[in-house]
Amino acid sequence: MPIYQRLEMPYYLLHSYADLARAQASYYDEYPGARYPGFNHNFALLSLNAAIVEGNLRSILHYHLFVEDEAAKKQGIKNGQAGPSLPERTLTRFRIDVDTVWTWDKLKEGFRFVFDKPLGTLCSTQVLEAIDHLFTIRNRAAHGSSIQLPKEKLVAEDDEYLYTLQNKLQKLTDYMKAKFGVQDLYEGLGHRNTAEEFWKTTKQFFGELEHLAQQPPPLKKNIDAIHNYEFGGPFRG
Numbered sequence: 001m002p003i004y005q006r007l008e009m010p011y012y013l014l015h016s017y018a019d020l021a022r023a024q025a026s027y028y029d030e031y032p033g034a035r036y037p038g039f040n041h042n043f044a045l046l047s048l049n050a051a052i053v054e055g056n057l058r059s060i061l062h063y064h065l066f067v068e069d070e071a072a073k074k075q076g077i078k079n080g081q082a083g084p085s086l087p088e089r090t091l092t093r094f095r096i097d098v099d100t101v102w103t104w105d106k107l108k109e110g111f112r113f114v115f116d117k118p119l120g121t122l123c124s125t126q127v128l129e130a131i132d133h134l135f136t137i138r139n140r141a142a143h144g145s146s147i148q149l150p151k152e153k154l155v156a157e158d159d160e161y162l163y164t165l166q167n168k169l170q171k172l173t174d175y176m177k178a179k180f181g182v183q184d185l186y187e188g189l190g191h192r193n194t195a196e197e198f199w200k201t202t203k204q205f206f207g208e209l210e211h212l213a214q215q216p217p218p219l220k221k222n223i224d225a226i227h228n229y230e231f232g233g234p235f236r237g
Contacts, residue, residue: 006218008055008059011222011225013048013051046194046198047137050138057111062099063216073088127204133175221237
């Protein structure tokens, strides 16, 4: 079996996240009267947050599939197989897709397939919806896409472009209004507590998944770092 090194990227992204959160706190101190103070750092913080969530979800699936793959290979050798069986090839294909192809939505589908339970039954609905909102923001920010939200709710016969974008953004707007008491999405994205609120949700999300599977040391290090980090404070690993 080939020997390889696996760098757990989410752990090191949290280093960067912590530094950026402290920079945001310094900015708030320097400009206490800014109208949308979060705009300077929120998009970068939320993008890093989403990467930390996605990376750890990939690692949970990766390690679980690795164990299953190795067990299948050992059984194949025991059975005298001349080459990998279909289940072995399927597991290998899954592992490749988890680490290289799957988006957030595909990772959620993968969880259902691998663990035979929808991700929404393994954590609370409110937490999963909030994480979905985090990825809505990340997907716009990561590609530099503009956020355009109609002032009135559209129907299918209205502008096709805006109508297509409306659904996820409207849900995000409703979340921001309920969470921060803001008037619109833009005020929510620029709110001084937005990044911190999503970080609290991230900690809760992984707390609810801890019972799911065994955590090898690299993955446990990732999850422990999430639990130990308090937003705005130093990263202690």
